[in-house]
Amino acid sequence: MSTHDWRSKAANDSLKRLLPRLETSYKKQIAAVPQISWTGFKARLHREWKRLFCCLHELYGWQFDFYYTLEQVLDMLIRYRLGRPLALKKLDNKREADPSWYISEEMVGIVLYVDLFSNNLAGLQDHIPYFESLGVTYLHLMPLFSSPHGENDGGYAVSDYRAVNPDLGTMADLSRLATALHEQGISLALDFVFNHTSDEHEWARKAKALDPEYMDYFFTFTDRDQVDQYQEHLRDIFPTIRKGNFTWNENMQRWVWTTFNSYQWDLNYSNPAVFRAMAEEMLFLANEGVDVLRLDAVAFIWKRPGTDCENQPEAHTIIRAFNAIAQIVAPTVIFKSEAIVHPDEIIKYIRPDECQLSYNPLQMSLVWEALATREVKLLVSAMQNRERLPQGCTWVNYLRCHDDIGWTFDDTDARNLGIDPKGHRRFLNDFYTGKFPGSFARGLPFQFNPDNGDLRISGTLSSLAGLESALEEKDDDMIEQAVRRINMLRSIMVSIGGIPLLYAGDEYGKLNDYTYLTDPTKISDSRWVHRSRTHWRAAEDLADKDTLEWRFFYEMAKLCNLRKQLPALRDGGLTVVDTGNPHLFGYIRKNRDQRLLIVVNFSEFDQVMHREKVAETGLTQTAREIFTQKPQPADQDLLFNGYRYMWIDFSETITPIDEQWLKTIGSSG
């Protein structure tokens, strides 16, 4: 019998043996839920069990208590399905009937810190109209769970996955918010910080007290040689804060594996109890009404001696097992991968049975690269060579987020274009920290590593794109140019394929905030320069149409609302076109009967796309430019002023744009 057959049979047998037993013990609870909901669950269970079984077998099949693991997992699936609120079960049905809801052109995302945006969860609910006027349908809240006072990596050190940080509210506030968002057609995304817990999590506390059961939840070592053997192959993530990936714990007299900060303890997924415990935390969040889970730091979750302990095959197996569990219990829930690694590795996490969504850090960083160089060749080559995502998966496109920008492009791609990767990264870092002569950017260095020269960049969209320096110079032309640059970048994010994800503040042009330098818990982490409070005064100024804030907000809302009217912007597929001009980036988006040619000028100077190049794209009859709503004859050059962008509809039949949405802007603050 082949392994495949053997596993199928074993999967079937195990379910046949375990399920009736568990159904008997949950008889009363099962009788209390609608019959149809239970049969639906069983259908999904039968559909997904084999895949879950195979993942678990791969990870834990060799352990003597594997059958116990299976039984515990099945028991958990049943408990959480029985406990899933009715409204969410209804949502499950809806989403099952429309499984690719997140691929739609309707999707527009925003991500924010609750405390910085609205003080707390209750306050956030009052701002739902603000999201609506931007057209937001996806709200990602930065980590909001209980975490250590003082330093906590912006909440990425979780002490309790079931308790909201009391400053922000309660778990009840969170599920109330989820319901209110769902009512407005907005889905809720939260982080699933599953690579590590904080050192104050109950499991870590028990481990510190030398409870052997919980010491097995983490990686601890008495032997420094063993630590050194691992360390030799590992990368330093926060080298300016600390060298190495291990932290000495006095109480345990042991080294603890801490990839990120010393208070973030990596979980040991080779222990099936850890897998089960974290799967439960995930289902708990799912039943609170979360639609999208952002899988934090996915690359790091499996360790293998002699490797860099990133992107190991088992990391994928674990995510697939979580995916099967979510599909069975809470099919509403999808995953977003946060793998800020080499492009060839990023792509491996994006599959319908793993993460349906993924950040697109390559595109993000290359857009910034093109903005600095005013040349689009590296961006073009990366987009041309990028693999098409499997059906049912899409990118999350962003310009800025709470983290730094790292220059993740492939070295060979760069060399093929005559670019020296190391020198180019140095140039980009000089440019974005404002050191390069003539640079407009005001970024800050993040995590300089003197051993290899690596450096990343912090800063807000507006400060990196030149608004801060222009305002300081009080130079109207420079200000105007910065505004155009920012709008141009945002037009790409909205149109290039995938879900656009705004970083809150970028809708009204927020600048860097240097007050973090006065806070001892933040001073050593420059990412806080782009993590600051929402200026509600500025947002209220949206009523005043003369402000820069208003112009940014208006343009953003316009882009988002236009996006929703353009089915061509659905999904992630795009064809990069040859514009014949090194400064012009062009692509075609196609879907249903709609075809759009999008061209963007990355330089501050006037540029032309010649008519022959335009014709090569297939634009051979009169088309219509969407922003101006003017006809675009086929046999004409396309003319661009500095940083101009055009979206040209060249479908057989051109659908008119509805301007109704304009009325909703500015009506809320």
Ligand code: GLC
């Ligand atoms: C992710 C987060 C980052 C955090 C790290 C550790 O990469 O985006 O902010 O520092 O994980 O949890």
Ligand code: GLC
């Ligand atoms: C590293 C990690 C990434 C994290 C970032 C935080 O790049 O790979 O996951 O977001 O550090 O700065």
